[in-house]
Amino acid sequence: MAAVDISPATALRRRASYPTPTALVYEGREFSAAQLSSEAGELAAGLAERGLRRGDRIAYLGLNSVTFFQALFAAAHLGAVFVPVNFRLAADEIRHVLTDSGAHTLVVEEGHRALVEAVLDDVPARVRVLVDTDPACPVPGTPGAPWTPLSRLLGTGGTGRDPVPLHDDDLGALMYTSGTTGRPKGVMLTHGNLWWNAVNVDSLVDTRRDDVNLALAPLFHIGGLNALTLRTLLRGGTVVLGRSFDPAHCLADLVRHRVTTLFAVPAMYAALARVPGFRDADLSALRAPIVAGAPVPPHLIREYAAHGIPLQQAWGLTETAPFATYLPAPLTERKAGSAGIPMPYTEIRLVDPVTGAPLTEPGLRGEICVRGPHVTPGYWNDPAATRAAFDDEGWFHSGDIAHRDEEGFYYVVDRLKDMIISGGENIYPAEVERVIAACPGVLEAAVIGVPDPTWGETVQAIVACVPGTSLTLDHIREFAAAHLARYKLPTHLTTVPHLPRNATGKLSKPALRNLIPPK
Structure with missing residues (x-):
């Protein structure tokens, strides 16, 4: 059987051959x-x-x-x-x-x-x-x-x-990773990788042919481009495209265009919720708002749920184009904090980060490994990095740590490389950050490990407070002690106006370290 042509250029031309709504709204033009x-x-x-x-x-x-x-x-x-x-x-x-x-x-x-x-x-x-x-x-x-x-x-009329x-194995894009450690690597994404992500999304998410998708996340990021935007353009919907993210403009666009689907990182959703008028805005059309790209505080899920908006968490990376797991809308409250279940055409397993042995019992923390047709074949001109990322069975090792509950739902804990080891105990920053972020007066929080002469490492918290609020280390420790073991509590606190993030909305760990005064 001949290979199927999955070229996005062919799909766009095919869409143009039959009546559909406006494909793209940009800067007031259609x-x-x-x-x-x-x-x-x-x-x-x-x-x-x-x-x-x-x-x-x-x-x-x-x-x-x-x-x-x-x-x-x-x-x-x-x-x-x-x-x-x-x-x-x-x-x-x-x-x-x-x-x-x-x-x-x-x-x-x-x-x-x-x-x-x-x-x-x-x-x-x-x-x-x-x-x-x-x-x-x-x-x-x-x-x-x-x-x-x-x-x-342009305007020549010569379309050639x-x-x-184009087929599954044809290289479609090179997406360079954020490069928080060393030089960015070029993630090779084939047209098959991009296409199968759309199949996964349309199989599990409540997406439809006539969706209106608001695209505000940077398109150079795989989430901005391929979570929802490209599939909307090619399937027959409308993409409302913003040059960048402005919370007030975002809210206005959601209402004006009756937006049905949206991908954004947690920091964007948090900023949107702080826009005056958010609680009274008519967002009843918004059926598939997906949040991913960074740890998602459960309180953010609950805040949106209180306004009737099912904020749906997903997990993935550039290397998975982007989604590997997704939490269906009906479960957003009951499973708040979960990144969901594997996508339909995705295999997930957890392995011991030291031995590589598969972990099958619920509750055990291990590195997330992914296998499926949407997973990158490797890194551009970097066979060593490719070999390091894949094992002999073809599993991609993500570097993220998670556990799975008895019902098969995954909870992402943190990046393996960000783990803090204090007195021989493993501390995952995202777990501590979620607790501190729920403390009254805290706008957003981050934690990193800092050297300690007794314990090797200890927890340093960096917190942005609600305007007009002042918090002390003792106050935060007292709040967090009800939710965390004592060895996980921060021993140092730095307050800042806002946390530094990279272009994709992820916390910048190097920039965080630069905020800490010498001890």
């Missing part, structure tokens, strides 16, 4: 599937004339925009590999991503041009395209060498040949 498909074809034709071929890499650097999707679908049209670049990276980090990926083509928004120009001599990209078609990021004057204006590639057929 784009049909036919328009998106036509513009992607024009861009593909223009880049093909400039030497972009199947398997070449095309990088995009900018905020969320319609151009992001033009570049993504143009890459798929040619069978090229899409490389979305974190727009918060410094020049040296951008140099690494462009060099490591060997990007042939680079598409850049004006706001990032100066940063890129500082490293252009060191990167392989021979075709440099500057976005001059987006009023949200205007270009002063006419861009000169070495830049090709995007407007020169049909999209090339």
Whole structure:
């Protein structure tokens, strides 16, 4: 039997052939599937004339925009590999991503041009395209060498040949990890990986063909792109696209567009809940709000449940494209804090982090391992990292620690590398953070391990307080003592206006350490 063509460019063109709602709403403009498909074809034709071929890499650097999707679908049209670049990276980090990926083509928004120009001599990209078609990021004057204006590639009417057929094993994207330790690695995601995640989501989540998805998380992050957004575009729904996350604008968009699906990290949901008018807003259309990307405090689940919103927790990584587990909506309150059950086409098991032996009894904590058609085949040009991440049976070792209850629901405890060892006892920061975050007066909390002459390590808490509130270490220890063993209680406290996070909403552990005054 012939392999099935799962190209997103083909799927978008197929959608454009029959009547559907507006495909994309961006900066007050509406784009049909036919328009998106036509513009992607024009861009593909223009880049093909400039030497972009199947398997070449095309990088995009900018905020969320319609151009992001033009570049993504143009890459798929040619069978090229899409490389979305974190727009918060410094020049040296951008140099690494462009060099490591060997990007042939680079598409850049004006706001990032100066940063890129500082490293252009060191990167392989021979075709440099500057976005001059987006009023949200205007270009002063006419861009000169070495830049090709995007407007020169669009509006030509030359869509070239049909999209090339793409199959499960064809490389679709390189998604670079956040790089909290060392250089970011390029996670290889095949078109099969991306496609099977959509199958998983549509099999378990209450998604529908005519969904309205609000996309505010950064699209360079796998959650922003592939949790819900890409499947909505290709299946026939509407994506309301924001360049970045603003809590007040988010609430307004949820109400105005009758949004049905949303992916966001816990910090975004927490900020949304603090917007004046949140409790009275009509969010009755919001049926599948998914939260993932960082530990989810149970009190956040309960806060949304009190307003009739079933905040549905999921777990996964860039390497799993992104979801491996999901907690169905009817269980959000009864299983608050759980990351749910395995996706339908996903295998999950826990292993002893030291011996690698499978753990089958409920309650035992182990490293989460994943196997399935949505799991990355490995890391770009890094066979050593790939070998380290996969065992001989093909299980991907996530580096996350979890336990499973008697009903088969998983609870993610923390990252293996973030574990604190105090007096020989293992302490998982996320467990302590969830308790401290529930303390009255605490806005958000983080904990890390710091050296201790007696115990080896001890718990340092970093807390952002509700405005006008002042908290002491004794107050927090007294509250936490009712929920945690004594050895898990913080012995040091630092208060800050807000916790540092990276572009994907995860706590930045290196930045947290920089906040701690010398002892």
